[in-house]
Structure formats: C-alpha cells, structure tokens
Amino acid sequence: MNPGNRRTALITGASAGIGAALARVYASEGWDLILTARRAGPLEALAEDLRRTGCAVTVLTADLADPAAPRALYDAILERGLMVDALVNNAGFSRTAGFLQTDPADHAAMIRVMLTAPVELARLFAPDMVARSYGRIINVASLAGRMPATGGDTLYGPIKSFLIKASQGLFLELKDTGVHVTALCPGYTLTEFHDVNGTREEVSSAYPAWMWQTAEHVARVGYEAVEANRPQVTPGFMNNVLAGLAKHLPDRVALNMVGGHAKRLKRI
Secondary structure, three states: OEHHHEOEEEEEOOOOHHHHHHHHHHHHOOOEEEEEEOOHHHHHHHHHHHHOOOOOEEEEEOOOOOOOHHHHHHHHHHHOOOOOOEEEEOOOOOOOOOOOOOOHHHHHHHHHHHHHHHHHHHHHHHHHHHHHOOEEEEEEOOHHHHOOOOOOOOOHHHHHHHHHHHHHHHHHHOOOOOEEEEEEOOOOEEOOHHHHOOOHHHHHHHOOHHHOEEHHHHHHHHHHHHHOOOOEEOOOHHHHHHHHHHHHOOHHHHHHHHHHHHHHOOOO
8 A cells, every 4th residue: 555554546647627626536435646647737736735634645647548648647656655445437528510520530549549549548557456356447428328419429339338347347356456447438427528529518508407417526426336336327218218218229229319419519
C-alpha cells in the first residue's frame, strides 16, 4: 500500500464531469488520487480543492490519443514511488457530425482514447493489483454501449459496447483475485461532454429533465458498484428500461428506435 496506509486511485479524464465527480467520491472515501487529463489548469484547480480534504493528489497531464501515453503514465507513476490500487478509465469524447464528415484522425483518436488506452492501462496496472490481492478497475462506458449504434455518432456506441464486453471478460478472469472490475454505463449526464461535442442545445431540447442525472450521482453509483464487485452498472431505472427494450426488441424495431433518437438530435 502507499505511504500512510492509504489507497490510491488513478482517474483518467479527471478534469471535469464524471471524472472530477469520481475524484471527489474517492477523496471522500479516504483515497489518495492521481489525476490525469490533457488540460493542466482544470486538473490543478481540482487537485488544490481536493487537497483541502486531506488527501494527497498527484497531477500528471497526458493525452491518451498518443500511443505512447499509457506506458509513459505507468512509468511516471512508478518513478514517483506510487502504487495504483484503483484504475478509473474515464477519458472520452465523441464526434457527432457523421461518419463521412468526421476527420479520420478524430476517429483514430476516439479509438485510442476510449478503447485502446483503457485496455493498455488495465494490462499495465492489473498484474500489480493481482500480486497484492487487491484492486479496483472502473471502465466508464455508456448506456450507448447497451443500445444499437446511432447514426451520426457512428463509432461511439460500438466503442462503448467493446468496453462493456472487455470489462465483463476481465471481471471473469480476475474473479477471486481480489481485483474488482466494473463497467459503468451512464445515460444522459449533466456534464460539459455535450458542450464539447456541440450537442448541448439539441439534447437539452430533445429529452425531458427526468432523463438526466448528475455526475455526482453517476460517480457514487460507479464507486459503490465496483466495491460490491458488480461487473456492470447502469445508473437510473429508466436507463435500464431502455437498455432492456433495445435488447429484446427485433433488430429493425430497435434500429428504428435509435433512428428516432438521431432525428430528434437533428444529426441525420
């Protein structure tokens, strides 16, 4: 364990939204933190705030779209004499202009950040967790990963679906090792995510307030799920209803359902 017998959580994409909320939850539960994202300013501001609660916070900027970033992050943590007891793969973004209208470099970055990097980080940190018979891995997926893919944001859902399946496989592989693995699958969450991808106005007008959840609620549900060693959790009753409908409806009906979603967002 780390100095002072406190456990340490590494959270990617921690500068805002669900990542920042997860950092606050872990801090409230007595964990120290390693925060990483591309933007140093928001990370430092969050770290300063969290240090007031008594936790130690290390800030490491990294762009997970860089193929060398996961290994560099792992090495930087080891060089500081730290151990990662919980890995939270939260970093992510989307592009909603359409498959043919999106720069292939952006698609490649999406795959690197949300699919390849989580796999590589888990492969780097999980062996140390198994050796210590203790570890926690949260892969922040999405309700979109439990639904048919949406046109206009063509790769996002499939990437998140992969992350759910990979989490389930890792959960089974690490069973009885002391390492818990959970795929956290939030639906619409009040964060800056939709501001970044340019859909804030559309999603705000397309869906009622009851469909939205706070980042703080999602983070708490994710934390409690991984502690309970649940392989997957989707916060919100209605989100689970929607996922259940999509699973059991005929493919054509399910595709029409998400097609209606895309039309409401005026994206296709």
